[in-house]
Amino acid sequence: MTSASLSTLDFANSPINQLLTAERKIELYTQMVRIRRFESAAAKFYSAGKMSGFLHLYIGQESVAVGTISLGGADDHFITAYRDHGHALAVGMGMNECMAEMFGKQTGCSKGKGGSMHFFAPDKNFWGGHGIVAGQTPLGLGLAYGLKYLGREGCCLCYLGDGAVNQGAFHESLNIASLFGIPVVYVIENNGYSMGTSQLRSSAYSGCLAQRAEAYAIEWDVVDGSDIYEVRAKAHIAMERARKEHKPTVLEIDTYRYYGHSVADANHKKYRTPEEIEDYKTNHDPIMVFERKLVAEGVLTDDSAKKINDLAKAEATASAKFADESPAPTIADISTDVYWETDNHTPASKIGRHFFND
C-alpha cells in the first residue's frame, strides 16, 4: 500500500485528530510556523557569519517533528540526527537557547559546546541532536529499552534521514528492536536526498524504504508528510503499539527540504530542478496545506495566520539579538562537562589525573 493510494482518506477525522481542539490546532500550526521562522533567521545569520560549522535546515519538514512530538506523553522520548532544530522547538526548547547555541554562546542549550547538530533537553525528553548519520539509531533503541527495563510505559521516537537507512548501526538496531520487543518507533524523514545523492542512486529496495522492516518482522507504514493530520494519525498507531505491546515500528514520512543538505551545500540547485522545488512549495508545503485546512475548518483566518507568522518572525529576530549579545564560553569552559565525576567534584574525581594538559 502506498501513500498515494491513501491520499483520498481524510485523516482529520481519525480519532486522534478528532480530539484536537481549535486551540490545539492553532498551537500545532504556530509551532510549525515558529520552526520555519527560526530556520529562516538562522540561515540569515549563518550567511552573515554569526555561526560556524554546518547549518542543516528543516524548512519543508516541519509537520514531521510537530505532528509526531505533539503525541508525546510524559514518558515518550525523542532523539534525532543533526537536522535537529525542528524537533528541539517542537519539544518546547526556547528559540533563545537554540539560537545562542548556534552562535556558540554560553547561554546556548549546550553552553556553546555542541553547535547546530547537537541540541539536547533531557528535561523535555529530548536526547539530541547527533552528528553521525545513523549513530543515534542504537541510542534511540537504548532509550526505549531503558523505558521497558525501568517499567515505565512510554516509547522512543528515533528520527533518521533517508540517507541513514543504509548504515549498519540502523540495521543492527532494527534486529535488536524486533528480537527484544523494544518500544521504539523509527521515523525515516524521507526528503529524497542523502546529501546530494537521490534515493534511487543510494538505496536498493522493494516498494519503499520502510518496507525493509519486513525483513525484521517489524510493522511499517508510509506517511504523506505534507498532511500533519496523517502524520499524527499514523504515528499515534505506531506509538501505541510501542507503549502497549512493546513492539517497534518503522514509519517512512515523505517530506522535502527546500534548501541544501546544509547551507554549505552549494550544489543543491544542481541535483534538483527548480520545478521540483516549486511544485513542493505550491502543492505540498506542510504549513500551507495545514493553513488551508484550518481556514476551511474555520479555525484560522488569513489575518490570524499573518499575526502568528509576524509573532514568530519577531521571536526569531529577538532570539538572534539575545544570542548575539550573550557571552562566549571561556577557555576554562573547554574543560568542564567532560566527566560527570569531575564536574560534581566527587571523591572519585580527586583521585588520579583526569586531564593531561601541560
Next chain:
Amino acid sequence: MSRILTYREALREGLDEELARDPNVVLMGEEVAQYNGAYKVTEGLWKKWGDKRVVDTPISEAGFIGMGIGASMLGVRPVMELMFWSFHSVAFDQLVSNAACVRYMSGGLCNCPIVVRGPANGGTGVGATHSHIPEGLFAAFPGLKVCAPATPADAKGLIKAAIRDNDPVYFMENTLLYGTTGEVPDPADGDFVIPLGVAEIKLEGSDVSLIAHGRSVIQSLAAAEILKTDHGISAEVLDLRSIRPLDQDAILKTVMKTNRVVLVDESKPFGGVSAMIAMLIQEHAFDYLDAPIKRVCSIDAPAIYSPHIEHEQLPNPRRIVEKVLTLR
C-alpha cells in the same frame, strides 16, 4: 580473611555483588547469559539473576553497545561485555562519538554511566584481528576512563568501582590472566572497592622502576626476580591498574626513588600508554633521571599468529631483563 580466587572468579564476584547492590545494573553481551560467558566470567549469573539482569545479545556490537549507552542516559547502568576488546572497531562510533562525547555536546545535561569490559590482550594464538590492545587508544579520548587490572583482587575491586562510576569506564581484562589466582578479601570483611586512579607498588625495589599495567605487571614481576637473582639488581614494580584517571604521583614517586625506569606496555610503541607516561616523566622528573627512559612494548607489527614466536612479540621477562641491563 582472604580467600584464593582466580581472576575470573574475582571478576564474577564483583559483578554479582553489584547486581545485588543496584537493581539498575544489567549485564549484556554475546553469550554472557545462557552460554555462561565465552570465557566463563559470567558463569552462573544468568541462572541466579534471570533474563532481565543478564542479557544475551546478538553478535551486533554497534547495536547493543549503542543500546546500552542510550539506556544509561535514562539511568540504567549497563555493563557490556565485548567477547574480545578487539571487536571494538565495529562499535567504534558508539564508543567514541556517543559514549565519550554525549556529556560534552549536551553541555553536561547527559551522562553515560556504562562499563564496557572484556579481554584485551595478545598471546593466545588468535592472530592480529583478535589481539588488539586498545587501552592507550581509548585513554586518548577525554570523557572516557580506562583500567586494566593485573590481579584477582584488583579485578574485583576495580570492576566494582567502574560500575559505580558515573562516567563511561572501559575495562580491559586478559584471557591469559583469567585462570591466575590470588588473594581476594572476603566479602564478610566489608565492601571491597579499589578506586580508579590509584596505582600500586607490587614489588619494592631501589635500582630501577618497572612501570606496567595488565599482564605486563606479571611479566615485570618475573623479570624482577631474574634481575635480583642473576644480576643483583633490585627492581621496583609499579602497577598502574588504572590508565585514565592516571596515578601520576605514584609514577613520579618511584622514578624519583630509583632514578631509572623501564616502561613495560603490551600495546604498540607508537603513541601508546607508555609514550604518554614517558612524556609525563620527562616533564616532571627530568632531573631525577640517571638514564634515558626505556620501553618494552609489543614489537611494532600486527600480532603474529605463530605460537613459536608470538610470546617474543609481547613483553616477556627476557626482553624486560635485557632492556634493564642496557641502562647500566
